Amino acid sequence: MTEHNNDFDRVSGKTTTGHEWDGIRELNTPLPRWWVITFYLTIAWAIGYWVVYPAWPLLWSHTTGVLNYSSRADVAVELANLEKIRGDKMVALGAAPLAEIEKDPALLALARARGKTVFGDNCAPCHGSGGAGAKGYPNLNDDDWLWGGSLDQIMQTIQFGARSGHPKAHENTMLAFGKDGILKRDQIVTVANYVRSLSGLPTSPGYDKSAGAKIFADNCVSCHGDNARGNQELGAPDLTDKIWLYGSDEVTLIETITNGRGGVMPAWIGRLDPSTVKALAVYVHSLGGGK
Amino acid sequence: MNKPVNTTELQLEDDGPLYAARKKVYPQSVSGTFRRIKWGLMAFCLGVYYLLPFVRWNRGLGAPDQAVLVDLPNSRFYFFFIELWPQEVYYFTGLLIVAAITLFLMNSVGGRIWCGYLCPQTVWTDLFYAVERLIEGDRRDRMRKDAARGTMKLERFAEIVLKHSIWLMIAWWTGGAWVLYFNDAPTLVKQLVTFQAPMLAYIWIAILTATTYLLAGFMREQVCVYMCPWPRIQAALTDEWALNVTYRYDRGEKRTSLKKANELRALGEPVGDCVDCYQCVAVCPTGIDIRNGAQLDCIQCGLCIDACDAVMTKIGRETRLIGYDNDINIQRRQAGTPPVYRIVRPRTVTYLAMIACVGAVMLYALLTRTLLDINVLHDRNPVAVKLSDGSIRNAYTVRLLNKRGFDRVIAIDIDGPVNGTVHVVGADSLTQDRPMIILGRDQTTELRLLVTAPTESNPEKSIPVHFHVTDIGLGEVASATDHFVTP
Numbered sequence: 206m207t208e209h210n211n212d213f214d215r216v217s218g219k220t221t222t223g224h225e226w227d228g229i230r231e232l233n234t235p236l237p238r239w240w241v242i243t244f245y246l247t248i249a250w251a252i253g254y255w256v257v258y259p260a261w262p263l264l265w266s267h268t269t270g271v272l273n274y275s276s277r278a279d280v281a282v283e284l285a286n287l288e289k290i291r292g293d294k295m296v297a298l299g300a301a302p303l304a305e306i307e308k309d310p311a312l313l314a315l316a317r318a319r320g321k322t323v324f325g326d327n328c329a330p331c332h333g334s335g336g337a338g339a340k341g342y343p344n345l346n347d348d349d350w351l352w353g354g355s356l357d358q359i360m361q362t363i364q365f366g367a368r369s370g371h372p373k374a375h376e377n378t379m380l381a382f383g384k385d386g387i388l389k390r391d392q393i394v395t396v397a398n399y400v401r402s403l404s405g406l407p408t409s410p411g412y413d414k415s416a417g418a419k420i421f422a423d424n425c426v427s428c429h430g431d432n433a434r435g436n437q438e439l440g441a442p443d444l445t446d447k448i449w450l451y452g453s454d455e456v457t458l459i460e461t462i463t464n465g466r467g468g469v470m471p472a473w474i475g476r477l478d479p480s481t482v483k484a485l486a487v488y489v490h491s492l493g494g495g496k
Numbered sequence: 497m498n499k500p501v502n503t504t505e506l507q508l509e510d511d512g513p514l515y516a517a518r519k520k521v522y523p524q525s526v527s528g529t530f531r532r533i534k535w536g537l538m539a540f541c542l543g544v545y546y547l548l549p550f551v552r553w554n555r556g557l558g559a560p561d562q563a564v565l566v567d568l569p570n571s572r573f574y575f576f577f578i579e580l581w582p583q584e585v586y587y588f589t590g591l592l593i594v595a596a597i598t599l600f601l602m603n604s605v606g607g608r609i610w611c612g613y614l615c616p617q618t619v620w621t622d623l624f625y626a627v628e629r630l631i632e633g634d635r636r637d638r639m640r641k642d643a644a645r646g647t648m649k650l651e652r653f654a655e656i657v658l659k660h661s662i663w664l665m666i667a668w669w670t671g672g673a674w675v676l677y678f679n680d681a682p683t684l685v686k687q688l689v690t691f692q693a694p695m696l697a698y699i700w701i702a703i704l705t706a707t708t709y710l711l712a713g714f715m716r717e718q719v720c721v722y723m724c725p726w727p728r729i730q731a732a733l734t735d736e737w738a739l740n741v742t743y744r745y746d747r748g749e750k751r752t753s754l755k756k757a758n759e760l761r762a763l764g765e766p767v768g769d770c771v772d773c774y775q776c777v778a779v780c781p782t783g784i785d786i787r788n789g790a791q792l793d794c795i796q797c798g799l800c801i802d803a804c805d806a807v808m809t810k811i812g813r814e815t816r817l818i819g820y821d822n823d824i825n826i827q828r829r830q831a832g833t834p835p836v837y838r839i840v841r842p843r844t845v846t847y848l849a850m851i852a853c854v855g856a857v858m859l860y861a862l863l864t865r866t867l868l869d870i871n872v873l874h875d876r877n878p879v880a881v882k883l884s885d886g887s888i889r890n891a892y893t894v895r896l897l898n899k900r901g902f903d904r905v906i907a908i909d910i911d912g913p914v915n916g917t918v919h920v921v922g923a924d925s926l927t928q929d930r931p932m933i934i935l936g937r938d939q940t941t942e943l944r945l946l947v948t949a950p951t952e953s954n955p956e957k958s959i960p961v962h963f964h965v966t967d968i969g970l971g972e973v974a975s976a977t978d979h980f981v982t983p
Contacts, residue, residue, distance in 0.1 A: 335877030446884035
């Protein structure tokens with residue numbers, strides 16, 4: 206711009222761009238060439254990008270680009286791959302006899318890993334993330350099982366649930382002895398104390414043991430058994446051990462006898478595929494309580 | 497306000513870029529002691545780098561037989577007789593510490609000699625220069641050809657194409673050798689040739705080809721001067737005894753032309769040995785004048801010494817006007833006292849002791865490292881489980897590591913809670929009360945381990961429990977301690 210004679214700055218002795226704002230002029234300090242080249246390259250890159258990848262929004266759609274790229278398709282491919290990778294191994298797991306899985310370290314590791322995730326997704330809300338249970342929700346780490354703790358029994362329970370409405374589900378509910386008028390209030394208190402005595406817990410003073418034993422024999426042995434050791438066929442808990450699903454204090458026991466109990470577990474057979482149920486059974490069994 | 501001015505009145509400064517453009521360096525070929533050392537080291541370094549992946553090392557069936565292998569998929573690093581697991585990366589930390597102190601030691605003895613002789617940047621740049629020299633000729637030819645850029649003939653064009661082709665081939669070999677350290681070399685070479693190799697291998701070769709080509713072919717001395725942090729660090733670590741490439745100005749000054757020097761000498765006037773031939777500048781790969789004293793750009797390669805020695809020999813004067821020396825000796829010589837070379841001094845001895853110390857620690861760790869190991873993690877949810885008979889059970893996730901190349905039978909014992917028993921899920925069928933498992937070679941196994949103990953014999957809340965795993969065959973034992981908790 207040498208034709209503009211005033212494009213010089215007296216002070217610095219440098220040329221200016223000729224642009225002036227309120228008497229202030231801009232020195233002509235060009236960008237380094239590498240910078241300018243980089244700048245043009247980014248423009249070229251952007252144009253290339255528009256051509257190759259989806260870029261511009263249209264009214265109802267968008268330009269798809271010559272690559273027809275879609276991140277959604279990428280995800281679908283990844284998911285399909287995952288299924289494929291998992292598929293082979295899960296097929297092996299599905300084919301293995303239930304009793305053999307724990308003896309094969311590779312299958313056991315797979316079943317435990319798969320079981321743990323599925324447990325976290327489906328079972329943890331009731332049983333806790335480590336299967337520790339809560340009041341009314343059995344602890345799966347201990348050795349006390351309402352419906353049996355063998356691999357087959359655990360699998361059975363997972364598949365069909367308890368009182369879930371599935372035809373094969375575990376049924377049988379504890380009667381509401383108080384609410385339904387089978388036992389009177391004082392009888393309930395007496396038998397509650399008797400039940401406490403069965404597992405060596407202290408009883409209220411003045412309670413009639415023989416009366417308690419009689420009420421128990423008349424009403425409870427049909428499910429809990431003569432020796433009160435319970436019956437896994439009926440889901441009747443062992444009343445002589447140290448584990449209490451709803452609590453062992455007198456008030457809780459009175460409530461249990463008055464209103465009955467009948468916890469519900471959903472059936473998982475339609476929601477989880479067979480090999481996943483198998484993995485889950487092995488995982489629960491390996492928590493340590495399994496028989 | 498600016499008024500129209502006559503530009504000739506103004507002392508116009510340069511309106512160009514804000515920084516000085518790079519002055520291309522045209523190092524001249526040179527021969528001599530240090531050049532020979534450089535050739536030797538270059539051959540050695542490149543030889544090791546390119547050929548090491550093909551060295552075999554028998555480790556038995558199923559194990560890789562490559563002497564140096566970084567097995568990323570299986571997380572193993574093999575170095576001749578050493579096999580490292582991921583949790584043993586601290587050996588690399590140790591190696592890095594030794595490398596750093598070695599660099600300090602080299603620096604305290606001979607300044608930036610790492611830069612001049614062994615740094616990959618120097619080695620590859622040197623090789624690229626050799627190729628350039630072979631094709632385009634020496635310094636003068638290259639300068640002339642570059643100056644005549646506008647009038648390029650076909651022959652010159654062919655030269656350029658040839659040079660870049662060879663550069664790219666070297667760069668490609670460099671990238672190619674790199675990936676061979678990460679997979680079985682002969683197999684990978686076969687795969688690469690038949691385009692069966694994994695995409696990642698090609699990508700890495702491409703990246704390293706590009707970086708080698710750019711750094712050694714174009715960036716050259718700029719890497720050493722602008723990009724590398726070592727000259728700055730080195731400047732802070734050096735001391736007055738370090739032997740840097742030094743122009744012995746006590747002998748060289750006053751410099752003047754050979755003819756004039758002879759005349760002055762005949763008259764008995766004082767005159768230095770330096771004849772201002774600029775050979776030291778011409779051969780310098782970073783394009784500096786060593787006679788300006790120690791400077792950041794000097795990589796201590798000693799080529800100027802070779803160049804100067806050749807001239808000194810030619811004009812019949814003593815060699816080593818430039819040499820590995822320091823200012824102390826120059827001052828001593830000026831004062832008439834003999835020079836002193838002190839390589840053994842507190843600083844170097846300290847560095848040497850540090851290297852020996854770290855090396856000894858590493859060696860000790862390597863020799864005593866366990867080949868059977870156990871890690872224990874206590875279950876947190878639930879921490880303890882009450883069983884129907886009132887006893888307490890704790891569950892642990894146990895990881896066993898077998899670093900040997902064969903399967904082993906491992907027995908597991910505990911020592912802690914009174915009357916405690918141990919059970920391993922899935923392993924109960926082998927032995928009663930003493931679980932045994934088979935631990936596969938060169939792998940880890942995770943076990944779920946249950947420890948049960950009656951409450952009445954263990955009234956404390958928390959009891960230390962020791963887990964011992966014993967190799968039935970070798971008697972090797974590994975132990976870990978955790979706690980048995982009662983609710």
